[in-house]
Amino acid sequence: MPASQPLSHRDIVMAHLRARGMARLSELIASGATAATVSRLERDGLIVRLARGLYQLPDAPLDVNHSLAEAAKLVPKGVICLTSALAFHGLTDQIPAKIWMAIGTKDWHPKFTYPPVRFARFDDVRLQEDVEWHLVDGVAVPVFGIARTVADLFRYRQTVGINVALEGLRESLRQKKVTPSEISSQAAKAKVWKAMEPYLVALTSHG
Secondary structure, three states, X not given: OOOOOOOOHHHHHHHHHHHHOEEEHHHHHHOOOOHHHHHHHHHOOOOEEEEOOEEXXXXXXXXXXXXXXXXXXXXXXXXXXXXHHHHHOOOOOOOOOOEEEEEXXXXXXXXXXXXXXXXXXXXXXXXXXXXXXXXXXXXXXXXXOHHHHHHHHHHOHHHHOHHHHHHHHHHHHHOXXXXXXXXXXXXXXOOOHHHHHHHHHHHHOOO
């Protein structure tokens, strides 16, 4: 049998994007393509540049959380948090103007204009706790779990607003996506138990 022909740089890029949904330029180059090939494919309309150094196919099906996947690609160490995580978990109708992402206290602050992102800093231990991974448009997107998100909303209540924190607490309990004990445990870790306790008691009281 004749030996199979090696993939062209064009084929490498197209195959990678079909398999992954979207990719950074560095990933395409690591897979065997060249920057010149990527530029040519973009110029010819065969791929689309979403942001600086981030590409996808023009006809790729888009998930409602597509922008979260873009942000996850651009901030590999970041985690979707606060109101953005609350919306992802279906616990609010609010769609924040900017995607909330958690990064480490000493992590480099990425700079890009799209998608619009707002950063919240957490210490390295907390940044790695209670992270869930969800596949969005072929991208593994890290999102803080529900109980963790509710606790973080109380921690950042002066920034996101107490009403958002209360909505997260109320809806997570109403939809029975978490238990009061899970929330209280996360509140203790976030050091906001004293602030949250009266609201949690009021929402769970049968008296």
